[in-house]
Amino acid sequence: MGRPIRILIAKVGLDGHDRGARVVASALRDAxxxxxxxxxxxxxxxxxxxxxxxxxxxxxxxxxxxAHMTIFPKLRGLMNSEGMDDVILLGGGTIPNDxxxxxxxxxxxxxxxxxxxxxxxxxxxxxxxxxKKRGA
Numbered sequence: 001m002g003r004p005i006r007i008l009i010a011k012v013g014l015d016g017h018d019r020g021a022r023v024v025a026s027a028l029r030d031a032x033x034x035x036x037x038x039x040x041x042x043x044x045x046x047x048x049x050x051x052x053x054x055x056x057x058x059x060x061x062x063x064x065x066x067a068h069m070t071i072f073p074k075l076r077g078l079m080n081s082e083g084m085d086d087v088i089l090l091g092g093g094t095i096p097n098d099x100x101x102x103x104x105x106x107x108x109x110x111x112x113x114x115x116x117x118x119x120x121x122x123x124x125x126x127x128x129x130x131x132k133k134r135g136a
Contacts, residue, residue, distance in 0.1 A: 002134070004032055004033055004034050005028075005032075005033040005034070005057050005058070005126065005127065005130045006033070006034045006035075006036070006054060006055065006056045006057050006058075007028060007033055007034070007035055007036070007056055007057060007058040007059070007060055007126065008035075008036045008037075008038060008047065008050055008051045008054055008056045008058070008059045008060070009021050009024065009025045009028075009035060009036070009037045009038070009060045009061075009062070010037075010038045010042050010047040010050075010059065010060070010061050010062070011038070011039065011040045011041065011042060011061075011062055011063075012042055012043065012044060012047060012061055012063065012067075012071050012075070013041065013063070013065050013067050013071060014041060014065060015040075015041075015062075015063060015064045015065040015067075016040055016041070017064050018039075018040055018062065020062055020064075020092060020093065020115070021037070021060075021062040021092070022037070023119070024060065024062070024092065024113075024119065024122060025037050027119035027122065027123060028122070028123060028126070031123045031127075033123075033126070036050065036054050036056065038050055044071060044074045044075045044078055045078060047059065047061070047075065048075065048078040048079055048082060048084070051079075051084065051087060052082055052084065056087060057087065057088060057130045057133065057134075058087060058088035058089070058090060058126060058129070058130060059075070059079075059087060059088070059089050059090070060090050060091070060092065061075065061089070061090075061091050061092070062091075062092045062093045063091060063092075063093040063094075063095065064093045064094050066094075068091065068093070068095045068099060068103065069099055069102070069103070072089070072091060072103050072108040072109050073103075073106065073108050075089060075108075076089060076107070076108045076109075086133055088110045088126075088129050088130065088133060089108070089109050089110060090109060090110050090111045090112070090113065090125075090126070090129075091103070091109045091111070091112045091113070092112065092113040092114070092117070092122075093114070093115070094114070094115065095112050095114060097114075100112035100114070110129055111125055111129070113125075
């Protein structure tokens, strides 16, 4: 079966609402994944450093502040500069569809889940994406 999926869940910037991130983290744990939650108000640099230290398969970032078009490219750039191009970056929160598509097309995120996404869909997508990255 291999090692469990390890994912870091983060809240970047000044957004102080983390209920959705906590619900997703709980669902991922219930699905057998190892979840590291960084807490509120982290910088992209702190998130990437924590992900490096924890040797994660994926980083999930919840954004409700509207700063997604700045934060995701910054995260991806930091990840690439650290050689983390094999780490999946996914987003969640109030991200308009057009912006989500722009981020996907640019390769800044692998997937964006907006409010109302089912927890099962998030778990299934993450399992599939990590299996693909691991070459399974």
